[in-house]
Amino acid sequence: MQVRRLSILGVGLLGGSIGLAARSILSDCHVVGYGHRKATLDRALEIGAIDEAAGELEAAVLDADLVILCTPVGMFSEILRTIAGKLKAGAIVTDVGSTKRSVVAEAARHLPKGAHFVGSHPMAGSEKRGVEFARTDLLAGALCILTPDGSTDAKALAAVEEFWRTLGMHTTRMTPAEHDAALAGVSHLPHAVAAALVAMQRPEALKLCGKGFLDATRIAGGDGGLWRDIFIDNADQVRAALGELREMLAKFETLLDPEKGEELRAWLDEAAKAREALVRERLREEE
């Protein structure tokens, strides 16, 4: 697929970075950005993240080859309903959401036969927010998870995969359910735990926190509205992950016993080693 007209719905950190990368890497691609705040669209035009601003969804998706939903997850359903009748035949729609079961189901429900939906989760970003932090290289080298299900069009899947790869991403595939279960554990739950670790502290204890505490809770610095959408959309899997964490902490608590010192040490060393292996793997990937 050649993307001649790309529609980015929501021009924040991620949407803006996709626009910057597409305009820099794809030849002959016109990028239209949709947003509900004029100031954001003006800024996106100014930094070159989009070629054209649209204040209405209908205008934003008109004639688009590829439409990418880049708003918070909670707005996807309404956007899909609104754009459904405005897509050209053969248009492909994807998204950048952190949860995948709901958007895949909503797309199947709302989009017309001539349009194809492929779920994507580009794992790039930061706790920063807004188009002013957008960077051409935000996506480069990061992983994008694609979540086809039984009804996904094979050509559309290949096209979306190619799109992310052209922007420098690695890609992998899993089902929407596999995605949501895995991300609940490695991303959503850690965010909630970081927030809980901050929320539980008394002010006088918080004054004593060191660099370790600040690192461990950095992810709690994200935008509350974005994360509310993710938690509520993926509530069942977040609950399941929370159950697994509770079990692990209960196990840790049984090891708080001078007679279990060696077992406690082994448990701690094993976690340290598993994390060390991850860091090494990540460094190798970056080489």
Next chain:
Amino acid sequence: MQVRRLSILGVGLLGGSIGLAARSILSDCHVVGYGHRKATLDRALEIGAIDEAAGELEAAVLDADLVILCTPVGMFSEILRTIAGKLKAGAIVTDVGSTKRSVVAEAARHLPKGAHFVGSHPMAGSEKRGVEFARTDLLAGALCILTPDGSTDAKALAAVEEFWRTLGMHTTRMTPAEHDAALAGVSHLPHAVAAALVAMQRPEALKLCGKGFLDATRIAGGDGGLWRDIFIDNADQVRAALGELREMLAKFETLLDPEKGEELRAWLDEAAKAREALVRERLREEE
């Protein structure tokens, strides 16, 4: 107090850094380092962390004005017993342990009348370990908590406070019990949680972890032996902090409900704001 002879028992990252700083900042101070591995002592001599190496505790503390326990917390009791009869009259003993009730009690039990103990917790370090990572400026600008109790000698307390300040640290005072309760929350529990977050993951999910997960679990990369000692020594307070985290996570779980979206957002935003305030405060301190 002029420290003419400083005895560092355990020449690892922290002990080595104290030696480097003392030799660079204090004039006329002879630094003796004790360790049970000759290779470590040789390396400490080589990098200039100590003037003299001692393979025996008795020789290490002979004639020392100030003795600092820098081994893992679990060895403090035996070391105090061993050095008790070898300290000169008026000697001051302190430590760098991450727990304070037990070492203060053990010192009161074992040290002779003529020697004074003052508990210290210099909050500097990293997940790295060993004298090879020692740095002259590791302590500079960091906080040192001193933990006097009703029986602490006022002059010895002032002298130890002055010692850490001379090495560039800020100091604060609290009771051993206050220290152990606060640190269980801001340091010990977050370490256990980070280890549990790693330990609970399935290998295929771990492959999807991003920078956020690696940051959130960085503290789990520490040495298992050191941390086993801390957890077992402070088990009651770690259990109490774990109880508070459980309550906070239970509250979070009740908010995983579309009807509680605004409450969930407020909870997340509040944690993000509290952390942001901490980071700003820290930056101000570093200016």
